Amino acid sequence: MSADLEARIPGFLRGVRLQRDRVRDQWIVQAPERAFIVDTIAASILQRVDGDATLAAIIDALATAYDAPRDVIARDVIDMVEDLTARQVLVCKS
Amino acid sequence: MTIPFPMSLLAELTHRCPLQCPYCSNPLALENVRNELPTDVWMRVLNEAADLGVLQAHFSGGEPMARKDLPELVRGAAKAGLYVNLITSGILLDEASFIPLVDAGVDHVQLSFQDVTPEGADLIGGMKNAQGRKLEAARVIVAQGVPLTLNFVVHRLNVERIPQMFDLAGELGARRVEIAHTQYYGWGLKNRATLLPTRAQLEQSEKDVASARARFGREMAIDFVTPDYYADEPKPCMGGWGQRFINISPSGRVLPCHAAETIPGVSFPTVLKDSLESIWTKSDLFNRFRGVDWMPAPCRTCDRREEDWGGCRCQALALLGDASATDPVCRRSPDRGLIDAAIAESADAPLIYRRMSNHKS
Ligand code: SF4
Ligand code: SF4
Numbered sequence: 001m002s003a004d005l006e007a008r009i010p011g012f013l014r015g016v017r018l019q020r021d022r023v024r025d026q027w028i029v030q031a032p033e034r035a036f037i038v039d040t041i042a043a044s045i046l047q048r049v050d051g052d053a054t055l056a057a058i059i060d061a062l063a064t065a066y067d068a069p070r071d072v073i074a075r076d077v078i079d080m081v082e083d084l085t086a087r088q089v090l091v092c093k094s
Numbered sequence: 095m096t097i098p099f100p101m102s103l104l105a106e107l108t109h110r111c112p113l114q115c116p117y118c119s120n121p122l123a124l125e126n127v128r129n130e131l132p133t134d135v136w137m138r139v140l141n142e143a144a145d146l147g148v149l150q151a152h153f154s155g156g157e158p159m160a161r162k163d164l165p166e167l168v169r170g171a172a173k174a175g176l177y178v179n180l181i182t183s184g185i186l187l188d189e190a191s192f193i194p195l196v197d198a199g200v201d202h203v204q205l206s207f208q209d210v211t212p213e214g215a216d217l218i219g220g221m222k223n224a225q226g227r228k229l230e231a232a233r234v235i236v237a238q239g240v241p242l243t244l245n246f247v248v249h250r251l252n253v254e255r256i257p258q259m260f261d262l263a264g265e266l267g268a269r270r271v272e273i274a275h276t277q278y279y280g281w282g283l284k285n286r287a288t289l290l291p292t293r294a295q296l297e298q299s300e301k302d303v304a305s306a307r308a309r310f311g312r313e314m315a316i317d318f319v320t321p322d323y324y325a326d327e328p329k330p331c332m333g334g335w336g337q338r339f340i341n342i343s344p345s346g347r348v349l350p351c352h353a354a355e356t357i358p359g360v361s362f363p364t365v366l367k368d369s370l371e372s373i374w375t376k377s378d379l380f381n382r383f384r385g386v387d388w389m390p391a392p393c394r395t396c397d398r399r400e401e402d403w404g405g406c407r408c409q410a411l412a413l414l415g416d417a418s419a420t421d422p423v424c425r426r427s428p429d430r431g432l433i434d435a436a437i438a439e440s441a442d443a444p445l446i447y448r449r450m451s452n453h454k455s
Contacts, residue, residue, distance in 0.1 A: 015201050015202045015241035017177075023147035024147060030201070032241050032243060033179070033202070088312070
């Protein structure tokens with residue numbers, strides 16, 4: 001189940017992107033008619049979304065970068081990607 | 095008072111437009127093409143806007159595609175890191191004119207429709223066969239993969255067709271739909287008696303939007319702007335005066351909202367003289383109604399004062415002759431009777447179209 005989930009490849013929907021807001025010193029997602037702030041955890045996940053990397057690869061990279069247990073990171077990443085998919089920020093292909 | 099960073103820039107590039115909608119948000123005194131800002135000034139302004147904290151640039155008009163330098167401006171805005179939204183009637187949009195905009199980095203298009211039926215669309219736009227061109231424009235945009243919002247301004251003559259508006263949006267593959275009841279300033283105010291919906295129509299429109307939300311779920315984002323005449327409290331004007339929005343007119347006047355040009359007794363700041371930063375933070379116009387210190391009673395002590403900011407300044411001006419009065423839509427305003435009278439007065443009259451010749455100053 002989890003292996004299936006992790007084989008998916010997230011990408012940004014056309015017209016949506018992550019961007020550094022240098023004036024307010026924060027990360028934001030820009031989308032049609034809205035822009036919203038994302039916290040540093042979400043930003044660190046979204047920075048690794050490039051339309052090529054699988055969720056598994058993103059989770060591995062974050063577990064290494066933050067020296068954190070992989071299963072904890074995996075849960076966070078999968079939850080967040082699901083939330084952002086529902087909010088029309090990301091799309092997943094398998 | 096701390097001054098917030100602005101979020102959005104509405105760049106009204108031109109007042110030229112092939113259509114003449116009788117509720118157009120442009121001022122009654124339309125700007126002549128001779129006074130439009132040149133490309134290099136817009137480029138400077140776009141960079142200043144990004145430096146000031148603006149995140150999204152909305153290219154609008156009139157019809158922004160009437161400007162030959164639009165691809166260059168889009169490229170400049172995208173390079174400055176701005177999210178680029180094109181607000182268009184679609185009349186001038188085909189593959190040949192749109193692909194350069196896509197290459198330049200346009201992020202999203204908001205395409206306006208005046209109605210779903212060709213007859214209704216011609217009546218409002220004041221142009222024959224506009225609908226076919228708009229449908230073609232929508233197809234071109236979707237074929238290029240650019241996210242599309244359909245915008246419908248609704249009023250007494252078309253509000254019953256909201257369900258078909260959603261059908262059309264679904265067929266065309268729009269990701270967002272805006273159903274916006276007409277706002278009654280400027281041209282809309284001139285045509286208010288003909289355009290103002292009845293209360294029954296308003297209630298039906300709320301039901302129609304709710305059932306579209308249930309039908310499309312997360313597949314389509316839906317934005318619904320209700321007519322404030324039937325509300326008890328005004329709408330928050332642009333998130334508050336000088337809080338989030340900057341509007342720049344075709345000749346370079348910098349305004350807190352698109353109707354602010356009508357306010358008497360102020361000198362309008364212009365990008366030809368000052369930087370956007372100094373206008374945003376220091377100008378009399380932007381500071382005049384910023385925050386709550388300027389407010390009259392009953393707003394001054396009202397618990398909604400930081401939610402709606404006393405409503406629309408331009409509506410107060412248009413209806414009461416005083417931009418610093420409480421918006422008369424508010425039930426707590428002593429002038430609410432004017433709005434109720436307008437609701438009672440609605441009647442079918444010929445439309446007054448948005449054209450230079452229909453405004454005598
Ligand atoms: S509302 Fe109509 S007349 Fe006004 S700018 Fe838009 S398309 Fe043109
Ligand atoms: S009194 Fe003023 S602040 Fe209160 S609801 Fe009315 S307009 Fe808004």
